[in-house]
Amino acid sequence: MMNGRRPKARLGSLLAALAITGGALLSGLPAHADEPSAGAAGKEAPRVDLVLDVSGSMREADIQGKTRIAVAQQSLNDVIDALPAETEFGIRTLGANYPGADKAQGCLDTKQLFPVGKTNKTEAKTAVATLRPTGFTPIGLALRGAAQDLGKGETTRRVVLITDGEDTCTPPDPCDVARELASQGIHLVVDTLGLAHDDKTRQQLLCIANATGGTYTDVRTQEQLTEKVKQLVDRSNDTYAVTPVKTAGTDACETAPVLTPGVYSDREKFSEHRVYRVAVKSGQELRASVSVSPDRAVARDYGVLLQATSTAGQELVRGTDAGSGRTDVVSTGLRWSSDGSKGHTATATASASPSGKPETTVCLVVSNSLAPQAGVAADPGLPLELTVDLTAASPAPDGPAMGLGRGWILLLVLTLAGLVTGLLFGWIARWRIAVWQEN
Numbered sequence: 001m002m003n004g005r006r007p008k009a010r011l012g013s014l015l016a017a018l019a020i021t022g023g024a025l026l027s028g029l030p031a032h033a034d035e036p037s038a039g040a041a042g043k044e045a046p047r048v049d050l051v052l053d054v055s056g057s058m059r060e061a062d063i064q065g066k067t068r069i070a071v072a073q074q075s076l077n078d079v080i081d082a083l084p085a086e087t088e089f090g091i092r093t094l095g096a097n098y099p100g101a102d103k104a105q106g107c108l109d110t111k112q113l114f115p116v117g118k119t120n121k122t123e124a125k126t127a128v129a130t131l132r133p134t135g136f137t138p139i140g141l142a143l144r145g146a147a148q149d150l151g152k153g154e155t156t157r158r159v160v161l162i163t164d165g166e167d168t169c170t171p172p173d174p175c176d177v178a179r180e181l182a183s184q185g186i187h188l189v190v191d192t193l194g195l196a197h198d199d200k201t202r203q204q205l206l207c208i209a210n211a212t213g214g215t216y217t218d219v220r221t222q223e224q225l226t227e228k229v230k231q232l233v234d235r236s237n238d239t240y241a242v243t244p245v246k247t248a249g250t251d252a253c254e255t256a257p258v259l260t261p262g263v264y265s266d267r268e269k270f271s272e273h274r275v276y277r278v279a280v281k282s283g284q285e286l287r288a289s290v291s292v293s294p295d296r297a298v299a300r301d302y303g304v305l306l307q308a309t310s311t312a313g314q315e316l317v318r319g320t321d322a323g324s325g326r327t328d329v330v331s332t333g334l335r336w337s338s339d340g341s342k343g344h345t346a347t348a349t350a351s352a353s354p355s356g357k358p359e360t361t362v363c364l365v366v367s368n369s370l371a372p373q374a375g376v377a378a379d380p381g382l383p384l385e386l387t388v389d390l391t392a393a394s395p396a397p398d399g400p401a402m403g404l405g406r407g408w409i410l411l412l413v414l415t416l417a418g419l420v421t422g423l424l425f426g427w428i429a430r431w432r433i434a435v436w437q438e439n
Helices: 002-027 068-081 121-129 139-150 174-183 199-212 222-239 406-438
Strands: 047-053 088-094 110-117 157-163 188-194 216-218 262-268 273-281 284-292 302-309 315-323 330-337 350-352 358-368 382-392
Touching: 047 068, 047 110, 047 139, 047 222, 068 121, 068 222, 088 121, 088 139, 110 121, 110 139, 139 157, 139 174, 139 188, 139 199, 157 199, 157 222, 174 188, 174 199, 188 199, 188 222, 199 216, 262 273, 273 284, 273 382, 284 302, 284 358, 302 330, 358 382
Parallel strands: 047 088, 047 157, 157 188, 188 216
Antiparallel strands: 088 110, 262 382, 273 358, 284 330, 284 382, 302 315, 302 358, 315 330, 350 358
16 A cells, blocks of 8 residues: 555655745745836816606607617616616706697796706606606706706716607707807817617707717617716716817828827817827837727727827837627727837837927827728717826846846746646655555
C-alpha cells in the first residue's frame, strides 16, 4: 500500500503549490491605476418629469390588443418600480381632467399628477392607476408646465413626453414651445415617444425632440415603451452632472471646431462623417468616446466608427461598435498618446504650444453606417454625444522596461495552471495504475 500513499502525498503537495503559485501571480497583476474613477456626484439630483397624454384617443386598443392608456399605465408601473433612489421623478398629465366639449376649457387641461421629487412608489403608482382617457391634447401647454415642474439649475433636466397624437390645441405650437424653452438656456431636454404612427404626429414629435437635443422613438409594443422610458431615466442619471455643449462638426479637419476636455452634443446625418479637432501636448493621452442614438426606425446591421487621424488624414487609432436595431445607443471609444515611444509622433503634425511643449493636432472623425427604414424621415440628423478628455500618458504596455502587460501575465498564469494540471492528472494516472497492479 506504500505505492498508494506516496502519490497521495505528492498530490497534496501539487495542489498546495498550484494554490500558492496562482495566488502569487494573480496578486501581482497591476492595478488599474490609469482607469478613470467614478467622480463625485453632482450637487443637484437628476430630475425627470414624465408628461403623459390621457386624451380621449388613448382609449384605442391597437397595441398588442390593449388600449394605449393600459399599455402606458403598465409601463409606468414598471418604470416607477425601477427608479434609482437618487432620481427626482414627477408625472404631469394632459387631457386627463376635463370631460366636456368646450375646446377652450379642454385646452387648459394639464396638471401635475405627482410632484417632481423623491418618489413614494406606492403613491405614484396609485395616482397612475386612477387615470382615464378624457379630453383634448394641449402638448405645448403641458411642456411649459413640465419646465416649471423641473425648475432651473446648472444640470440637465429631462422631460419624457408620451403621446398618441399631435397637439389639438395650437396655439401655442409645441414645436415653438420647445424652441422657446431651448432658447432660455435652462438645460432642458425633451424626449418624445409616439404611440401612433401617422406622419403628422411623427414630424411634430421629431421637431420637439430636435429643438431641445432630445430623441424621438416610434413605440410599437409595451415592452419597447417600458424599456425606452427606463433607458431615458437611466441616461438622466448618467449624465445629469454635466450639460453637453452644443457643437457642429464639419466634413474636413482644417475647418473642424477645436474641442477641449468636456462633453459635446451634435447631430449627424445618416452615413455621414463629422470631424472635430483636439490639441494634444507631449506627455498627454487623448481619451475620446462617442454615442449615437438611433432615435427612429433604422435598417438593421449598422455601425459607428470613431477615428483619430493626423491632419494629413493618416489613421492613428480607431474604435468601432455595431448594432442590430435592438439597442438604444451605439457607443465606442479610443485612446491615443503623443508619446514618441509608442511610434505615433512621426505620423502627426506637431507644433509648439504657448507653454512651450510640443503640441499635436489630432482629428476626431465620427462616421456611421446607419440608414433609415422606408418612410422614415432622414432629417434632422441623429443625436450624437462626444466626450473628450486629456490625461497624463499611461506607460506603454509593450515597452521592455515596463515589464509584461496585463494580458501576458494572465497568459502566463493560464500556462502554468495548465502545466500543473497536466502533471496532476499524470500523477493520478500513475497512482491508479499502481493500485491496479497492486491488486
